[in-house]
Amino acid sequence: MYLSSLTIRNFRCFDENEHRITFKKGLTVLVGENDSGKSAIMDAIKIVFGTTDLNWHRIETDDFYNEDTAREIEIVCKFEDLTEGEMGAFLECLTYEDVEKKTPCLYLYWKCKYLTTFKPLRPISNISTGKKGIGAAPSAEARELLRTTYLRALRDAYSDMQSGKHSRLSQIMRNTSVVDKGEDKYEEGKDLHSLSLVGIANLSNELLADHPALNSINKEITTILSEQMLLKRDTIKTRLEVTDTNSNNLQKEIALLEKLDLAVDKDACSMQGKVGLGTSNVLSMACELLLHKKAEKDNKSCFLLIEEPEAHIHAQRQLKLIQSLENEAEKSNRQIIITTHSPLLASAVKLNNIVIVKSGDVYSLAEDYTMLESDDYVFLEKYLDATKANLFFARSVVIVEGPGEMLLLPTLAKLLDCSFTDYGVSLVDVRSKGLRRYARIFQRKESQKELDINVACITDRDVMPDCAPRICINEQYTENKNTWPNKSKRVWRAESDYTLEKAKEHLKKIKEKTDGQKVRTFIAGHWTLEYDLAYIGLEYEDMKDILIDALMKVSYVKSNRDENKRKFIELMNSCKTIEEKASHFYSFFTSKKASKADFAQQLAYDLERKYMGKADELKDKIPQYLVKAIKYVTKR
Structure with a gap:
């Protein structure tokens, strides 16, 4: 399935009128000047979909149009081309607009308003389905199918790829299908490479707990206790335990994965020193696309939101990146929505995939909405280079x-x-x-x-004036029109014509x-x-x-x-x-x-x-x- 339209009311710069943004399958690029509403559109999608990193967006007073909390925010998402599995998950929520074709679509209505009966005031949101928003809310399990991967603007891509508690790299890796493959228990003579992550954790815990040096230290602690700290009849004996020995398998996997950094192999390239911001950005996007490949193999729809993918990336890499995203989005069940301020990116994208965001309103450049004809699109995609694409902003x-x-x-x-x-x-x-x-x-x-x-x-x-043919073309062409070639045999025109x-x-x-x-x-x-x-x-x-x-x-x-x-x-x-x-x-x-x-x-x-x-x-x-x-x- 894919998000075919998004309707917004009373959210940020979008007023009480219905602001409808249409999206095409595959790639959609939102362009426009600062504060035009691009980030508001991305945040509206995130609020309804939820994100794979499980971040939660808290509604504040400045999320309401003109900060008027007496209004009600309304965000409506329409999804089309649902797979059989998706239709089954949202069975009670589907809408049949075209009865003859019997092709269902899915409407999600998200509304939010402030409760004025509580102090301090607090926002209350609800979600419903149906074309008019009066249908039952989808189940929590079904909503998980909608979660989108989101790469924020001005992101710290370097930190995202480093080890640590709840690191983004560990979240991505544990959602791939290969991390839990292998044996969970080590036996003498078994190839270490056949172990799963849980097997590595178990073996590591056993080796750590039974290490001779650590055991000798434990004995010394016991000796000091018995000889210097305890009474004669006290019997206290110590042993060292590894903290996650009794943890479940998922916790063991997470603990190992959170120790990983994604680093550039400097022995295999000419790079020296710390990885730059642009390369870090590319690495982080490559990791996020890993999740999408898994979804593609499972025949699941997936969504990717990227704000300013061009951040810190030089021109040639920008072109490679946007062409790759466009190709991937076209050949798989993947929807990618990006915002950009880069004329270079805008020039490399098909005109049909561009949406101009201007002063809290949206203008799709798809064929159904502009006065452009089909051959105009072919021409413009050939000649609309980066120096001309700045017109979108x-x-x-x-x-x-x-x-x-x-x-x-x-x-x-x-x-x-x-x-x-x-x-x-x-x-x-x-x-x-x-x-x-x-x-x-x-x-x-x-x-x-x-x-x-x-x-x-x-x-x-x-x-041209009548004197110009003589002066600018041929001195034989006097002001007398009879001295000029026949009109059908010349490309120029003069006033006497x-x-x-x-x-x-x-x-x-x-x-x-x-x-x-x-x-x-x-x-x-x-x-x-x-x-x-x-x-x-x-x-x-x-x-x-x-x-x-x-x-x-x-x-x-x-x-x-x-x-x-x-x-x-x-x-x-x-x-x-x-x-x-x-x-x-x-x-x-x-x-x-x-x-x-x-x-x-x-x-x-x-x-x-x-x-x-x-x-x-x-x-x-x-x-x-x-x-x-x-x-x-x-x-x-």
Whole structure:
């Protein structure tokens, strides 16, 4: 069986409304910023399931929404795909939703409220079953089938693998099927390796109790007593006893296992010194998965909760870990739910398995819930790398289609007092591939349940002025449209190709590709980023100097830069219209004299030197579609 849905009310950051989280078979990854509700979801599961380490979660006042103890916490778990054994264990608790298929499911209702009639106030919880929560509670034996293995965030993985009373390592090992194999009693000539743990304990106790040195010490104690401490007719004789000789077999096993440490064999590897935190984390997870292998052999369902599995683990091991967990979860009767703050892990997981947790609400990215189509999932799983996957953790997102916007926008935002860093904005460059697909990640099929993340998609208009074909493509292409190739034989479009109505339709089609819910499209006012920067900026002397200077720096070596700059300024002055000036400016990129990325980087540096602390001076000298996009994602 697996947990197919979890419904939470009045718990931590989840209010009185029904917050339903759906889970897929196998692996589910909860992503989101701090304090969004990921740990609350994990704790809700732990409370209902119980954990294999038998830890108990005490309900406190801050577990209630807004710390209002007049409310009642409600957590509902739904399980599907029960095995025959599980159906038998929960027989009186099953719900048949689909009468025709006669496939049962299991609902568990856990509720908690404060009793106000006692001082001090105390929380009282109860559990029931059935779709409406009015069925009988499951037996204690049946609930044991639900216990989950839980690895907490910021765990001390090193200590978990060390010896000691109630050590986690001993708990794991005594739940494996091989520890009780072997003979419990040693006989002369028997191979020591054939002994069970109990046999080793019994033999050890016998050898210890009969050791000659210890017996001689005991005799000396008896002698001192009789000669120096006791009266003549007192008859007291001592003997040494091993404390757990009369213990039951389970206690003997536990006592031996609690003496074990899990250590790295340094003779078989290059590791020196104490094991690091990351390796300790990996070792502890390997041990926990040992329990799951036993459950798998017994055809039992098992559950694993891991908070921040990436803790202390370097990038390559993170990828290996998440791929291993995903593969294991897919091929066995095992459900794994993890939380993460790692874009690297999020990028390596199938998009269908990700759930965004945002401000006490949840948004599954499975196909049933987003506007993404099947081929979108295939595309995004191929191109959604770690640099783009940070969008899952952002408060707002800007999606761009090239390196120019990627390098320039953070500086423009900072100069406009809208720093992307300060406002938690993620900037994603999709490099002209799939702007629409990335936008649909944030659009829900249930439009009334919008994902509360402002997303700005910034794109070019891709319509050049009539003078640009001559300046940027071929000098034979004059402003006379008849000199241009047939429309069907060229990939570029100019203003003369559109009537006013067709131009409006062109913009509408661009917006329709990505617009929807909180996703907004911001289109270049004229042609492309670089053209629009020149179109607006060349009208202002100070901005004109910065733009031309940055262009010359990335186009020419220092020795002939001044001469080429003088010629370019003369050309600018000879142009009759701003369209011609901006087209000559943009021709440096179409002719490959300048790199868009290099120009954006140089311009960002120069603008920062000139306009830091002068937002009002700058805002009218740059394209307004960029200003509006920045304001939208920072909610200014």
